[in-house]
Each structure stands twice: as C-alpha cells, then as structure tokens.
Amino acid sequence: MTQHTNSVQVQPERALLKGTIAGLVATLPMTIFMLATQRFLPKRQQYRLPPEMITSELAHRAHVRHHLNKQMVLGATLVSHFGYGAAMGAAYAPLYRRVPLPAILQGILFGLVVWAASYLGLLPLLGISASGNKEPLRRNLMMIAAHTVWGAAMGATATLLFHKQG
Numbered sequence: 001m002t003q004h005t006n007s008v009q010v011q012p013e014r015a016l017l018k019g020t021i022a023g024l025v026a027t028l029p030m031t032i033f034m035l036a037t038q039r040f041l042p043k044r045q046q047y048r049l050p051p052e053m054i055t056s057e058l059a060h061r062a063h064v065r066h067h068l069n070k071q072m073v074l075g076a077t078l079v080s081h082f083g084y085g086a087a088m089g090a091a092y093a094p095l096y097r098r099v100p101l102p103a104i105l106q107g108i109l110f111g112l113v114v115w116a117a118s119y120l121g122l123l124p125l126l127g128i129s130a131s132g133n134k135e136p137l138r139r140n141l142m143m144i145a146a147h148t149v150w151g152a153a154m155g156a157t158a159t160l161l162f163h164k165q166g
Helices: 012-038 050-061 071-097 103-125 137-164
Strands: none
Touching: 012 050, 012 071, 012 103, 012 137, 050 071, 071 103, 071 137
C-alpha cells in the first residue's frame, strides 16, 4: 500500500460527489457482510440488524410504520442505509487528501469513527437505540467489523475515483 499524494487536485464539489459515490458503493459490501455474518451469532443475537431497527423506529416516529408491510420496511431500510453510507462518504471526502495515511487505512479509521459516533453517540442521544456498549459483545464486534469493511471499501473506491481525471 502506498500513500496517496496531492498530485491530483479536485474541486470541492467534485470531491463531495466522489466521496458520496465512494460511501454509496462501500455500503454494498458492508451490507453483504452484515447479512452473511449475522447467522454466525448466537440465536438470541440474530435479531434485526441496526439499519432495519433504525428505519422501523423512524417510521414509527413519523406515524407511518403501521402503513408499511415487511417488504416496504426492507426497501426503506436499504434506501436509508445506502443514503447514510453516501452521506458519510461525503463527510469523508474533505479528509481524503488531508490525512497522511494510505487510503484504505484512512477509510477503515473513518469507518470506526462512524460506528462510534453513531452507536455510542447519535443513536442513543436521539433515543433511537441503546448505546452500542449495551449490545452483546459478538454483535458489537460484527458491527465494528462491518464498519471496517465499509471503510476499507470506501477508501479503495475513493482512491479509484480521486485518481481518475475529471
């Protein structure tokens, strides 16, 4: 792995777009990872994954949950999960050239920050879920690993996008 350089300058708007795309793309392997590894948790820990729990809670708060069947909730979950991944990719974009680390490592660290900020901060603060430290260890490790997958994929995708001219 090599460090990326500042040799290619990207306009701020393009950087945000590229970061958004990187975050969106990285959400696919993360989602596959979560779905694939959830089955290895103890049976009592195989309840709904956080994106579905969050979407369901937000739909309940918006007084629309009772209008949604299981497929609609899953569709809304995918849209919101990929949307959040894209938004976090946009937040990552300004850091891409400023942090002197290989892009994949930088992405992994950012993914871990997103996990901590979301599961230890934002979600409990909003009353959407209990703090991540109240989750069973193996389930937490699965979600931390999923955010590591997301971060690595985002860093790799960002490298491809930011080094492409235009």
